[in-house]
Amino acid sequence: MEGTRYEPAYRNLFSPGETLTVYCARTSWISTPQETSIVTTCEENGQWSISPTCREVTCISRKPEHVKYWGVSRWRSMKLDETISYSCQEGYKTTAVNKRAKCTRNGWTPNPLCEELVSCGTPPPLKDGDIKYSIETQYSHNERVEYQCQSRYTMEGGPNRTCINGEWTGHMRCLEPCIVNEDDHRQHNITLKSNGSRYFSHDEIIDYRCARGIPVGAIAMRQRCNSGVLLLPSCQ
Template sequence: MCEELLGCEPPPALDHGDIKYTIKSQYNHNEMVEYMCQLYHTMEGEPNRICINGEWTGHMRCLKPCILNEDDTRQHNITLKLSDKKFFLHDEIMEFECAHGVPVGDLAMRLRCNSGVVLLPTCQ
């Protein structure tokens, strides 16, 4: 006797991401969907999930960008070195310099964006 393989309900949502094509109400066994992250977000993991006997396999997430705003940089008395970008992708390096004065504290002036989080250095 052959076992009938189950299809899947629509695939799970992805925070800060979307499915590339129109979502169907039912998917067949072995059918694949492809995800993409929203603008400035970086995908971690494979972009695909596959329906295997009623369950979606695969895991991915969309890592947030770091967003610099003028209030934050002014408050820390820093400016971006060699750039006036506002958005930095996950894992991208940001290099700062003092607007005036000298750095204080332990933070380096060259930092990496970590899924939307960056601790800004301060100058006095």
């Protein structure tokens, strides 16, 4: 084979007990796929203890387990260091960062080319909220759950969390409403401009007026509810 070298060189006949060292090219193997050189001995029966023949490193073209797309023809042998693109079956992910398999002396790498996607357990709770439907103990990769906030709370982000390979992804939180406190209003000499609800959602605008007197201080008579926090103006 091209690139094969023998020591001693230029000899065709060997007596029993004599040895021959065989060196193969970088892309070849002898005895095992990991070896590129061996020492073989001429035996009494005229045969070599190890066949002094170098073979090219190749990888089988058969599609590996759990692979969906396999970028090599059935009749083609891939050579050492050649790469091909591939994809995995549903429920599995590629273990190669660049989604390419490489032919090596140990076969296709990485090994395995596909690994099963991990399921998720019970989704995490949401403060001041709940999962919209019944909760399961196990969820598949890419499965989603939908959340909702408790009455009068406002959802920020969401509403879904998704199981991604064993981890729940997605972020949301429930923002508190602002509650009108009549005692606080009396202390500040203010009242609502409209006789509406005692509850205001996050980010909702609230207009005040003086119950008596005139506005004083730096806090404006129009305020915005901020997750349960509401600044109160004053009148005198």
